[in-house]
Amino acid sequence: MKALVLSGGSGTRLRPFSYSMPKQLIPIAGKPVLEHVLGNIRDLGVTEVGIVVGAWAREIAAAIGDGSRLGLRVTYIPQDRPLGLAHAVRTARGFLGDDDFVMYLGDVMLPDGVADLAERFRAGRPAAQVVVHRVADPRGFGVVELDAGGAVRRLVEKPRRPRSDLALVGVYFFGPAIHEAVTAVAPGRRGELEITDAIQWLVTRGAKVEAVEYGGYWKDTGQADDVLECNRHLLGGLGGRAVVHPTARVVRSLIEGPAIVGANTVIEDCHLGPGVSIGRDCVLRGTRLSDSIVLDGASIEEVRGMHGSIIGRSAVVRPADRDGMRHRLLVGDNTRIEIPVSI
Structure with missing residues (x-):
């Protein structure tokens, strides 16, 4: 298994800090968010990591280097513009090959790790396994709808009227079938190639797609208050x-x-x-x-x-x-x- 970490976004919700630094390098409990992410990936036994980078490529590379300090081998994958998560998968096709991979957003914090979810994916080998968490207001997230038997029925990116409270947390496990899916989809209403549309393409064609609810602590660190709340949580582990x-x-x-x-x-x-x-x-x-x-x-x-x-x-x-x-x-x-x- 390989890993694809997405670190190409502009971080508009974290201004003014993101004017002068990538949001993925904001420190939480003394360590950049991106290092927390890469530590979780290393704990899966994954060592080959592709980091999709945009305008902040130089700063991210200076902080992470070749990954050896973290026990990883890092390849940087330039993305000219942030045109959606499915576009990032398209861009990384050469690095990913036909290997299974975990795709991880570079600004989400899951300090309890996702090792058990990776083992479930390795055992079941679905075309896609998405990680979800129940939220009070899912309108700002990709949302997963399940049928009566718990199977994935529909995925919608930032719906105006959500039919589910299951939000995508920013961690996905994929087999090679996702490459056909991201090639097949067209830009959505936001003008981006949405990963939710690509996964929906798999669902519609009968591929095995699973949703796993994450029970640990999860925080999208896209806003200053979220950064502070996550810092409090991690510092709590110091006793x-x-x-x-x-x-x-x-x-x-x-x-x-x-x-x-x-x-x-x-x-x-x-x-x-x-x-x-x-x-x-x-x-x-x-x-x-x-x-x-x-x-x-x-x-x-x-x-x-x-x-x-x-x-x-x-x-x-x-x-x-x-x-x-x-x-x-x-x-x-x-x-x-x-x-x-x-x-």
Whole structure:
């Protein structure tokens, strides 16, 4: 079995961060989302991985390299434009050959892994096995409808009126029949080659298509609040510990776990945590911060009461007016600022 990881999207829902970095490299619990994905794939016993990349190809390759650091062999597959998941499969045809493969979106988090689902696919060898999860509002997802016997009857991409609450989580297992399907389908109403249409093509022609409900933790990290919620969940696995890199320097500060502090970071006169992930080469002084993520190289000075925040790479947060109560903001596109006001 091979793996196909899709990392070519633009990440519009994660702006402003995705203006300057690929969404797949946003760190959660001290590690980029894409590394969490590749770790799950390695745990399946899969070592041949194709990563579909777009405009951020250079940045993703710089972070992941040839995969050897992660126990993988990575091939980068350029996709000129993100024209749909089925188009990505078409683009990767040369890499995939006729092997079975797992297709994994590069911005979804399933920290409990999918090893049991891979074993089910290997045992049953369906043409396609899709992984689903029940959601309150499935309109933003691909949706799977089952018949009375539990077989896949219909798949619809982002339906306006869903007939099911079973959402595709972004992990698919395919046999070689999918290649004929992705070649046969035409662009859908969004102008993209939808993988749901390709799988529906298989269903219509009587191929064996299964849906498996995922019972573990799942998060699509496409929005900032989802990133923070996932960070909280993963840090919960530390059992209340604070993990501080040996090269970090902590002076006159309290770090309340669960928390992670990266390499070469300086923490002085701060109260951090719980629920914080601090990247490498950061400087925090006189700061109170909780339930937040600080990316590499950021600096925060004399700011108290920060909560639920994501601070971008090399960003600077500091007081502008020490004598008054005025705020000075240099804010980019699609940024959200929440400032407490007195009533």
